[in-house]
Amino acid sequence: MKNLFTIFMLAMLAMAVTFTSCEKDEDDDETAGQALVDGNKATFDKGYLEYYGDYGNDGYNWDLTLLSSSINFDTETGNGDMIYFETFTSTAAYNGGTFAYANTYAANTFDYAWIIINGNWGEGTAYHYYVSTGGSLNVTPSGNNYEITFNLTAQEYSLSTFAAIGDPVAVTGSYTGGLTEDAKKSRDLKISFVKE
16 A cells, blocks of 8 residues: 555656646747847747848848837838847848848948837837947848848937936847748838838
């Protein structure tokens, strides 16, 4: 009888361990990407890629935008996070690559990135708004998806006065997922916040 009780207890322990290890970790991030910006977390669930054409002797302009799922790209509404890169490639075909921050339109560079945290596109407001001051972006095609990583420095700005807030901060992040090619939409979405 003692052996039967021991076997029963071991079986219960084994089941408890099995069910515990099968439970989903509540800290697992279900988003396709995220960024850490001065202690604030932005999440991205979808991405867009847009071709703006040849910039003469410089690069070919491709805009890359990553958004939270709650932002509607077509109607420019919703609340959430966004990161936008204006990149330049050496060919009209987009094959990804490594892009360095530069204030030019040269191939394999990006001239700026915008980061909006907790933005409201209906009102044109954001909890935090940053513009890149340096860094790099890496985009690697992988089948129908892209693996994107970025390591930036960025300056926070007030949306009401456009005055700089504090010192530049580190921005690190990644995204793995698809990119929808769309006709020149991300620039419009960005401009709904900041009139250039």
